[in-house]
Amino acid sequence: MEYVALGKTNLLVSRTAFGAESLDCKEIENFGKDADEKACAIVHQAYAGGMNFFDTSHSKPVCEKRLGAALHGIRHNVILATKTSGQDLHEIRRDLDESLMSLESDTLDLFQLENPLIVPKKNGMDGIYNELLSLKEKGIVKHIGIATENYDIAKEAIESGLYEVVQFPFSMISPDSVKALVKLCQEKEVGCIASQPLNGGVVNDIPLAFGFLHQFENVVPVWGTHTQEELQQILFFNDHPPVIDKSFKEEVQKVQNFFN
Numbered sequence: 001m002e003y004v005a006l007g008k009t010n011l012l013v014s015r016t017a018f019g020a021e022s023l024d025c026k027e028i029e030n031f032g033k034d035a036d037e038k039a040c041a042i043v044h045q046a047y048a049g050g051m052n053f054f055d056t057s058h059s060k061p062v063c064e065k066r067l068g069a070a071l072h073g074i075r076h077n078v079i080l081a082t083k084t085s086g087q088d089l090h091e092i093r094r095d096l097d098e099s100l101m102s103l104e105s106d107t108l109d110l111f112q113l114e115n116p117l118i119v120p121k122k123n124g125m126d127g128i129y130n131e132l133l134s135l136k137e138k139g140i141v142k143h144i145g146i147a148t149e150n151y152d153i154a155k156e157a158i159e160s161g162l163y164e165v166v167q168f169p170f171s172m173i174s175p176d177s178v179k180a181l182v183k184l185c186q187e188k189e190v191g192c193i194a195s196q197p198l199n200g201g202v203v204n205d206i207p208l209a210f211g212f213l214h215q216f217e218n219v220v221p222v223w224g225t226h227t228q229e230e231l232q233q234i235l236f237f238n239d240h241p242p243v244i245d246k247s248f249k250e251e252v253q254k255v256q257n258f259f260n
Contacts, residue, residue, distance in 0.1 A: 001050025007191030009143045009164050013053035013079050016238040018046045019224035020056035023063040027226040036066055042228055043070035049235040055222045057083040057114060058095040064102035081110035083147050089127050110165060111141035115148050119156045154181055158190050165191035171199040172212035172252055173259040186218045197221040206233050211242035212252055
């Protein structure tokens with residue numbers, strides 16, 4: 001497994017990260033009373049494969065609880081991230097307390113605002129950014145970021161210099177404007193997390209998707225796997241990245257032309 005620095009943070013994360021927001025998917029829920037155990041097995045498989053970065057969200061409480069249970073005993077060896085969609089101080093504080101309880105942890109390595117309506121600023125009237133700084137000073141969260149699907153919000157967050165990490169959808173069928181965000185993250189030394197590397201399941205060619213993203217050295221994709229077999233594929237291509245040659249690029253172009 002390859003590990004990279006996440007922007008200017010001191011976090012050395014696995015370049016192939018685990019998206020835990022899929023731990024309540026239908027493939028896992030189909031195991032019925034054994035769903036929790038199956039989710040735990042997938043997390044442990046990811047950890048055994050070298051993944052040390054696990055990303056989830058308070059908007060998926062079942063996933064947070066399953067991830068917390070699965071990381072019991074190995075929490076100190078992993079980098080843990082979650083998000084809040086709270087739009088005011090009360091909601092953010094409530095979400096954080098509930099997330100810490102679900103994840104069975106006293107601290108978060110990365111805490112992100114999820115789909116905020118605006119980019120909170122230092123000394124802003126809403127008090128949100130100053131609260132995030134206070135949480136860092138208290139050691140409750142180590143680093144802060146923004147996760148968004150809004151291009152303008154992502155760009156503003158990157159350029160603001162206030163957020164250490166920005167997470168946004170990025171896959172091989174993303175427009176060139178998103179590639180520009182990736183480059184901007186690199187220039188500003190902002191950690192770049194790619195959500196939806198398979199574009200929400202629209203892309204089903206894992207080798208192509210993996211190889212495309214692997215070209216961007218500052219990008220950390222979070223792979224939301226539904227089965228152990230799917231996770232095994234991702235771990236395989238992590239160890240054996242596709243060769244980026246003329247043929248590979250032609251195949252990527254075919255997919256891009258089809259969707260765009």
